[in-house]
Amino acid sequence: MKTLLGAMYEKLGIRKEVWEFGEEILGTLTHRFEKIGQTAEYNQLKVIHAMQANRVSEACLYASSGYGYNDLGRDTLEKVYATAFGAEDALVRPQIACGTHALAVALSGNLRPGDELLSPVGKPYDTLEEVIGIRPSRGSLHEYGVTYRQVDLKADGTFDYEAIRRAVTPRTRLVTIQRSKGYQTRPTLSVDQIGELIHFLKEIRPDIICMVDNCYGEFVETREPSECGADLMVGSLIKNPGGGLAPIGGYIVGKREYVENAAVRLTSPGLGKEVGATLGVNQSFYQGFFLAPTVTASALKGAIFAANIYERLGFPVIPDGTEERHDIIQAVTLGSPEAVIAFCRGIQAAAPVDSYVAPEPWAMPGYDSDVIMAAGAFVQGSSIELSADGPIKPPYAVYFQGGLTWEHAKFGILMSLQKLLDAGLVTLPQ
Numbered sequence: 001m002k003t004l005l006g007a008m009y010e011k012l013g014i015r016k017e018v019w020e021f022g023e024e025i026l027g028t029l030t031h032r033f034e035k036i037g038q039t040a041e042y043n044q045l046k047v048i049h050a051m052q053a054n055r056v057s058e059a060c061l062y063a064s065s066g067y068g069y070n071d072l073g074r075d076t077l078e079k080v081y082a083t084a085f086g087a088e089d090a091l092v093r094p095q096i097a098c099g100t101h102a103l104a105v106a107l108s109g110n111l112r113p114g115d116e117l118l119s120p121v122g123k124p125y126d127t128l129e130e131v132i133g134i135r136p137s138r139g140s141l142h143e144y145g146v147t148y149r150q151v152d153l154k155a156d157g158t159f160d161y162e163a164i165r166r167a168v169t170p171r172t173r174l175v176t177i178q179r180s181k182g183y184q185t186r187p188t189l190s191v192d193q194i195g196e197l198i199h200f201l202k203e204i205r206p207d208i209i210c211m212v213d214n215c216y217g218e219f220v221e222t223r224e225p226s227e228c229g230a231d232l233m234v235g236s237l238i239k240n241p242g243g244g245l246a247p248i249g250g251y252i253v254g255k256r257e258y259v260e261n262a263a264v265r266l267t268s269p270g271l272g273k274e275v276g277a278t279l280g281v282n283q284s285f286y287q288g289f290f291l292a293p294t295v296t297a298s299a300l301k302g303a304i305f306a307a308n309i310y311e312r313l314g315f316p317v318i319p320d321g322t323e324e325r326h327d328i329i330q331a332v333t334l335g336s337p338e339a340v341i342a343f344c345r346g347i348q349a350a351a352p353v354d355s356y357v358a359p360e361p362w363a364m365p366g367y368d369s370d371v372i373m374a375a376g377a378f379v380q381g382s383s384i385e386l387s388a389d390g391p392i393k394p395p396y397a398v399y400f401q402g403g404l405t406w407e408h409a410k411f412g413i414l415m416s417l418q419k420l421l422d423a424g425l426v427t428l429p430q
């Protein structure tokens, strides 16, 4: 088998010594992979339980069109999400265009003029800056008279409880807590940490709405923030919970009243959750949610494998090779533009789609430097599929995530290393 595998890797462009180096690293990860398998097993059962408890039937997989009144599949899927995430209610819709849209709907549905929004975990994800109006933008919450306040994490990545207490005012209506670090270098928050923070906030003011941006966090642990006190939890279906099959969509789960507030903003006052045709996506939403626990596990194994490979080669990695994981993102600081480009070309060359194109850095809108992106995905822009991107600026880090199967994630990472070796930018340890 070993020779057969080695020959196949060679056929795909991975030289023997690269594969063997990978196998050596992999040999040290058995215990961690076993734990990831257990989490996936638990979450798989959690999802199946939610589907059974809500009597998912063949009729749920059918399409609706037009207004989409009485779409059994849509309404049942929302119950499945609510049950699986321990929430009262859910909004899971193809009309939610992306994660930013889901967050914008949850925020604008639950905030009113004169209210204040607080982020106690530092600056939110880039695209949220324009939603909130941190950067002036047409249609921002700021334009509707919602103010914003932020408390940064302390230098060691922990919560600044004293400053948070001072920042809560009678106008504070909603607190937004981003679980994943996104493109920052702060640590990702664990579900336990988020639970503690929510507990602290509720002690100050029980009526504050605590919302968690759960992007990239779903199914990484056995519990979600909605099971630890979050009133609202929001995410994208082209990340973890779509399982790679959802072609579009986002979700908002939480307390019934707050989900309803979001629903009337997404559709219209008076209509709320009653309208919104599903046009045939129900099956992929269900099947993707069913696969999501094991797909997330594959992505996590890839992230840990990469962390250990690149750490061993001397590059700074966040999280490091041994750290507990709370999302699927891996950052590797490669230190030069050439290395970032080679890494991304490796990920691209390992893709099932568009493997023959070589990604180039370009001036993407919304970024202050050129950015290179690698993605050979079945769903455009899907980042639960193996993907990588890196801004071409110091410290020349790449952020990568995803992998629908562990085998593909492994191949992609080995290919990134092969490209770095080919370019003479790294040498294997003797």
Ligand SMILES: *Cc1c(COP(=O)(O)O)cnc(C)c1O
Pocket: 098, 099, 100, 101, 125, 127, 178, 179, 180, 181, 182, 213, 215, 216, 236
């Ligand atoms: C991806 C992401 C978003 C935004 O989602 P899009 O689908 O890109 O709009 C928001 N917050 C976090 C933490 C994310 O990772």
